[in-house]
Amino acid sequence: MSTQTLLPLEHLGPGEWGEVEHVEGEPSWVGRMAELGVRVGCRLRVLQAGSPCLLDIAGCRLCLRGESLMQIFVRPVVVAG
Numbered sequence: 001m002s003t004q005t006l007l008p009l010e011h012l013g014p015g016e017w018g019e020v021e022h023v024e025g026e027p028s029w030v031g032r033m034a035e036l037g038v039r040v041g042c043r044l045r046v047l048q049a050g051s052p053c054l055l056d057i058a059g060c061r062l063c064l065r066g067e068s069l070m071q072i073f074v075r076p077v078v079v080a081g
Contacts, residue, residue, distance in 0.1 A: 007076065009053070010069035012046045018074030019043050025071045036062055038072060045079075 012018050020042050023030050033039065037057040047061070048054035053069055055062045064072075 005075075006073045008070045009044075009046075009064075009072040009074055012049065012074065012076065014046055014049050017043055017045045017077040017079045019077050020072060021075050022073040023071060024073070029071075033072070038062070043077060043079075044074070 006021050007018070009018065020038060020040055022040065023033050023038060037060060038044070038055075042057060045056040046053065047056050051065045051069065052063045053065070055064065
């Protein structure tokens with residue numbers, strides 16, 4: 001695992017990968033994110049930055065907006081290839 005600093009998902013740019021380290025918020029929202037694949041340990045890639053933000057998570061696409069991007073904390077990951 002990388003030793004880089006945790007960042008809100010909002011700070012990743014297009015094409016960048018991150019590993020989810022923490023999801024904060026209401027338990028129901030955190031649970032909903034987990035159902036959609038956004039949970040601690042998952043890797044995701046930003047396809048489109050900004051709001052809306054388009055993500056690739058295990059081959060599925062997910063679109064998030066606004067505050068949601070500040071509630072998901074990731075550790076940037078360098079993926080070879």
